[in-house]
Amino acid sequence: MIKEFCAENFTLVPYAIKAGAKRIELCDNLSQGGTTPSKGVIQKTLQFSRDNNVKVMVMIRPRGGDFTYNLDDAEIMLNDITTCQELGVDGVVFGATRQGFIDAGLMEQLIQKSNGMEVVYHMAFDQIEPSKQFLAVDWLAEQGVTRILTHGGPTKEPIEDHIAHLKRLISYAANRLTIMPGGGLSYKTLPNLLSQLPVQEVHGTKIIDLKLDNSF
Template sequence: MIKEFCAENFTDVPAAIHAGAKRIELCDNLAVGGTTPSTGVIEETLSYAGEKGIPVMTMIRPRGGDFIYNDTELKIMHTDLIEAKKIGTDGVVFGCLTPSGWLDEEALELLIETAEGLQITFHMAFDAIPQTRQFEAIDWLADHGVTRILTHGGPSGTSILENLPWLKELITHADNRLTILPGAGINAENVTDIVSVLGVNEAHGTKIVSIAK
């Protein structure tokens, strides 16, 4: 099983890897859901994780809040993605929506093209897409080479356990064209049960492994 540890900066990365994390999602500002970490943080994390053979997915997000970005914000994301790729990140994590709640196809096409050669995770912006269009969104993202979708299977205030039926439907629809990565509310205690119920072998969270504090 791949336990993806959501890390805020470098601080807990060594302990998380020691505790069994097999992939790192690297962010800053987890209080707002994660933003792009600094170049120095990316470099140090890649250096440490690389020695251990652990891939790093770097968050590309200019601010907290919604996922509707203006041209300036998209320019920032584009530059940050180019920098992260230059430094050697294994993958990037992003998501852009339109005011109607659909994928911002133009913005995504630019970022996906720039990320060529990297793993791409479409993050929990997915959960802000109306459920009636989520299958369609999976189709679009799979067709455009996205590696995985990080999703809670429902609004952020809901329990991951109550969202398991919908997550199963998303996984069935994805049909291995990309990976549905469950996250938010998954911890070291419940991860084995959740991946077993869903029939997946990857899960994501800030508490996915037990780190001694």
């Protein structure tokens, strides 16, 4: 089981890894749903995580708000991916939508720029019209995307309300890419979710029982 800890900065990374996190998603501004962290934060997190054999995924998102990006946003995202390439990041996390579906043009550019790194389509997936989500899985799998992070439905609703849809997505994706549940999960609710979903990877800010002692 891979527990991916969503870290807003470096502060909690050592505690999360000590408590069993096997992968870190690094971002900033969680109150806005996560944006791209600074180069310094990425460097420090990479250094510590590599020493502990833990992968680091970096959020590529230039701002809060929606996931429909203009040319300026796209330029920023491409430049941030280049920075991640130069630093040796394991993977990048991004998503772009347009008119209720994937923004294929921008996504193709971002994926091409990410060559050599894992690519994760984040919870922008939940903004895609449900009737189009299976087509989105097809498209992302064809593009070589590694994982889709999804709540299975509106994030304001408990993830337990979306078990049925998550099951459908997991079955449909088969072995082409990984469907990774996230959003509202915690180490306390995880056993119930795992009893209902055939998943080996989960994501969240509370997915690990952090022990905030003074050992670091």
